[in-house]
Amino acid sequence: MRIGVFDSGVGGLTVAKALGESGRFSEIIYLGDTARVPYGGRAPSTVVRYALEAVEFFNALSIELLVVACNTVSVCALEEMRRQSRVPVYGVVEPGVLAVEKCPSVTDESRILVIGTKATIASSAYQQGLVQRGYRNVAAKATPLLVAMVEEGVMSGTLLRATLDHYFRNEVRPDVVLLGCTHFPHIRDSISQYFEGAKTIHCGEAMMAWLESHLALPPSRGRTRFTVYATEEVGRMREAAERCGIVAEEAILYSDMLVGDSANATRMTVGL
Numbered sequence: 001m002r003i004g005v006f007d008s009g010v011g012g013l014t015v016a017k018a019l020g021e022s023g024r025f026s027e028i029i030y031l032g033d034t035a036r037v038p039y040g041g042r043a044p045s046t047v048v049r050y051a052l053e054a055v056e057f058f059n060a061l062s063i064e065l066l067v068v069a070c071n072t073v074s075v076c077a078l079e080e081m082r083r084q085s086r087v088p089v090y091g092v093v094e095p096g097v098l099a100v101e102k103c104p105s106v107t108d109e110s111r112i113l114v115i116g117t118k119a120t121i122a123s124s125a126y127q128q129g130l131v132q133r134g135y136r137n138v139a140a141k142a143t144p145l146l147v148a149m150v151e152e153g154v155m156s157g158t159l160l161r162a163t164l165d166h167y168f169r170n171e172v173r174p175d176v177v178l179l180g181c182t183h184f185p186h187i188r189d190s191i192s193q194y195f196e197g198a199k200t201i202h203c204g205e206a207m208m209a210w211l212e213s214h215l216a217l218p219p220s221r222g223r224t225r226f227t228v229y230a231t232e233e234v235g236r237m238r239e240a241a242e243r244c245g246i247v248a249e250e251a252i253l254y255s256d257m258l259v260g261d262s263a264n265a266t267r268m269t270v271g272l
Helices: 013-021 045-059 073-076 076-084 093-102 119-122 124-133 145-151 158-168 186-194 202-212 234-243
Strands: 002-007 027-032 063-068 111-116 138-140 175-181 199-202 225-230 247-259 265-269
Touching: 002 045, 013 027, 013 202, 013 225, 027 045, 045 063, 045 076, 073 076, 073 093, 073 119, 073 145, 076 093, 076 175, 093 124, 093 175, 093 199, 093 202, 111 119, 111 124, 111 186, 119 124, 119 138, 124 138, 145 158, 145 186, 175 186, 186 199, 186 225, 199 202, 225 234
Parallel strands: 002 027, 002 063, 027 225, 111 138, 111 175, 175 199
Antiparallel strands: 225 265, 247 265
């Protein structure tokens, strides 16, 4: 089974890796819109436009389903994508909420902190989903600078610590941090350490569990092949893939291929 994964940048590689590690997919085709990342501060209409351009990209490929790894796109454009896509499209919000529900250490009294982009937090999608399932202590914080940290490869150290302190110095220590942005699993250890060992829930892992429970997927077949597209800076995409444990086999430049705002797309075929 060949599937697609779409994200605003490199963050969705964490989702792609979790999907690939299951061994259930023969190939994962990843599109990261690195030319226009981040999406979180953009108008919803702009996010929808970018998302539909991604659908057009994937409609030209032979895939069986499309995973929207980007939380911002999941809350702003999922229904529009489903109307335009030739294959089923799945977002990450519902799997993330269900992952909290399935975590045995989380009770309805647990302090849950949702972090994400401005658009994701403003949508209240996670907050409403958690409250509807009976969780009483839900807080949320927009943390857009953390996206920039990950895009620049700052995964630890004093700069990241200062950014965490900027956002959370006055926060009551949560029991659980729901990582409502696919960039944040790259820094989940730093986030957990900052909150003195608070549990973090990663929507990439939740996405795979959700697909396995809702779809009739093929059995595990071992190694998954990755083909990764970027709308800009393929070298940075390659480095991010390697940091995720996705090792490049070859890189191919398609200088005549355009995605979105006439950004050159590049392709890299990699294996996990």
